[in-house]
Amino acid sequence: MNVTADADGLRVDLALARGGFALDASFAVPASGVTALFGPSGAGKTTVLRALAGLEPDARGRVVVRGEVWQESDRAVFVPPHHRRAGLVFQEPSLFPHLTVEGNLRYAWRRRARDVGARWFDDVVGWLSVGPLLARRPEGLSGGERQRVALARALAAGPRVLLLDEPLASLDRASKREILPVLASLEERLDVPVVLVTHSLSEVARLATRMVTLRDGRVEEVGPVEELLARPDLSHEPGDPLGAVIEGTVVAHDDDDWLTTLKAPCGEIHVRRVERPVGTRVRVRVLARDVSLALDEEPRISILNSFACVVDRIDDAERGEALVRLRAGEGEAAVFLLARVTRRSLRALGLAVGTPVFARVKSVGLEG
Amino acid sequence: MSTADPSTWAAVRITLAVAAASTAALLLLATPLAWWLARTGSRLRPWIEAVLTLPLVLPPTVIGFYLLVALGPDGPIGGPWEALGGGRLVFSFAGVVIGSIVFSLPFVLLPLVNGFRAIGERPLEVAATLGATRLDRFFSVALPIARPAFTTAAVMGFAHTVGEFGVVLMIGGNVPGETQVLSIALYEHVEQLRYDEAHAIAGGLIAFSLAVLVFVQTRARVVPTGGA
Structure with a gap:
């Protein structure tokens, strides 16, 4: 993932001052895969996305997307939004109210990029399962259905880059569950930066x-x-718990105990059984609050996952707690975990950077 | 109510012709104007909007008077027009249509401005990211979404033209078969104490106006209020 030299990705240097808010953002995005633009509300995330799509004419700077210069204020270059081919999905689905679902999709399809194949429309309809909705009108759709149609519409135009503005934020839990797998499949199905x-x-x-x-x-x-x-x-919002992410490979399923075993650099991870074939790469998330630390490897405990680690870094957290970063493995293969423990426990165990510990993980969440 | 006489039918024909011609012209004229007013950030906008909606509050005779002066053979519009070989504008059908356009402009313009404003930026931004040019966005998104506003605008413009009196009298006079519209025919019948014919026209105009307003109300569109 060499980003700076990635000619097929995005290179963004944007500045915009409006009222009391000043945006000054520079970053690069690789040619494929999903890049999250993360931050608290008011950080300027949506403004960056809109500026990428060409909807913020006051933004100054330079935007290069897959080798095309979309904006270079110093040379008075500003490609208008309709020539950029940025597939922007807004937080509210914003379907055209005067058209049916099919009309909305065809609107994009009729204006698609020249290099889009003839089968793409049907592919998108099938992939996002919007076929049964085609004859419906936007006002009759559920929130999740609308967001799926909005995504299908953006894809149907054959975008050079896909920009998603909090596509899950305005959805209820059921709708989120419906659209998450679709978003999770973007990475492998789509050949453009997201x-x-x-x-x-x-x-x-x-x-x-x-x-x-x-x-x-x-x-x-x-x-x-x-x-x-x-x-x-x-930096993150207080209600949103920190947690590390580890990649592993499915190595075995145990039908009797309803468990799946993953092989990861930190050792074997046991998770609730998942319907993925052996050999699949999956990602698990371990929340810092679900990790306890022990100095000895006591075997007599109900917890299944325990990894030998070394304390890598200790940060004070709020309310008498500390966040401990743990390293498992060496060099390139090393992975990291976070553990949230009390400062009293830190002292009691005499933990310091370099102390070998066992991380006991109460719960491992599968992230797809 | 007695059967209307032939001159009344001529007045009906002229009234409808004037209303149709001025409504058509108004829709063509007011659409780009309304689009601009709805979206411009210009500091001149309130002034321009005020001038264009002036006919709502001015006595029709004031507008009629200035139009008479402007369109007359020696006026700034009528003079050059006649010098270029155009016909007489005052006391003619064309003059009445021009007067109606000026007088009914706010009734077409305001619903369109409101309709365009109600669309908001979002659908147009979506269309732009999907590859639609400015002109394309206007025709494929703005016009269809604002369609109810166009219905309201057309109906209000037409109805208001049918009901006008002062401007027509000032600029068109009372030429039967040329500029004598229903409201003026009604006035003449009353002057001559022919109340049966007056009743036929007045009753007919009430029924027509009521039908128009019910039509607009059932579509629940905001109509401009003001003197007429």
Whole structure:
């Protein structure tokens, strides 16, 4: 994932001042895969996305997408939105009220990029399962259905880049469950860069491979999701728990105990049985609050997952707690975990950077 | 009610012709104007909107008077027009249509401005990201979404033209078969104490106006209020 030299990705340097808000964001996005633009509300995430699509004419700077210069204010270059081919899905689905679902999709299809294959329309309809909705009118659709149609419409135009502005934020739980698998499949189905705006760490863990964190209009961090989600000092919203992400491969299923075993750099991970074939790469998320630390490997305990680690870094957290980053494995193969423990436990166990510990994980969430 | 006489039928024909011609012209004229007014950030906008809606509050005779002066053979419009070989504008059908356009403009313009404003930026932004050019966005998104506003505008413009009196009298006079519209025919019948014919026209106009307003109300569109 060499980002700076990636000519097929996005290179963004944008500045915009409006009222009391100043945006000054520079980052790169690789040619394929989902990059999360993460930050609290008001950080400027949506503005960045709109500026990428050409909807913020006051934004200055430089935007290069897959080798095409979309904007270069110093040379007075500003490609208008209808020539950019940025597939933007707004937080509210914004379907055309005067057209049916099919009319909405055809609207995009009639204006598609020249290099889009003839079968693409049917592919998109099938992939997003919007076939049964084609004759319906937007006002009769559920929130999840609308968002699916909006995504299908953006895809039907054959976008050069897909921009998703909090596509899950305005949905209820059922609708979220309906659209999450679709978003999770973007990575393998779509050959264009995807930028996903979100303020939810679990969406980042579930959907993205890289992330850019934005705060008060400025980029704070850019990097792989595994690396940034293991940062104890990652700024996030108080109700959104921190947790590290680990990639593993399915190695075995145990039907009697209803468990699946994954092989990861930190050792074997046992999770509730998942219907994935052996050999599949999956990603699990381990919340810091679900990890306890032990100095000895006591076997007589109900917890299934325990990894030998070394304390890598200790950060103070709120209310007498501390966030401990743990490293399992060495060098390139090392993975990180986060554990939230009390400062009293830190002292009692005499933990310091370099102390070998066992991380006991109460619960492992599968992230797809 | 007695059977209307032939001159009344001529007045009906002229009234409908004037209303149809001025409504058509108004829709063509007011659509780009309304689009601009609905979306411009210009500081001149309130002034321009005020001038264009002036006919709502001015006595029709004031407009009629200035139009008479402007369109007359020595006026700034009528003079050059006749010099270029155009016919007489005052006391003619064409003059009445021009007067109606000016007088009914706000009734067509305001529903369209409101209709365009109600669309908001979002559908147009979506269309732009899907590859629609400016002109394409206007025809494929703005016009169809604002269609109810066009119905309201056309109906209000037509009905208001049918009901006008002062402007027509000032600029068109009372030429039977040329500029004598229903409201003026009614006035003449009353002057001559022919109340049966007056009743036929007045009753007919009430029924027509009521039908128009019910039509507009059932479509629940906002109609401009003001003197007429």
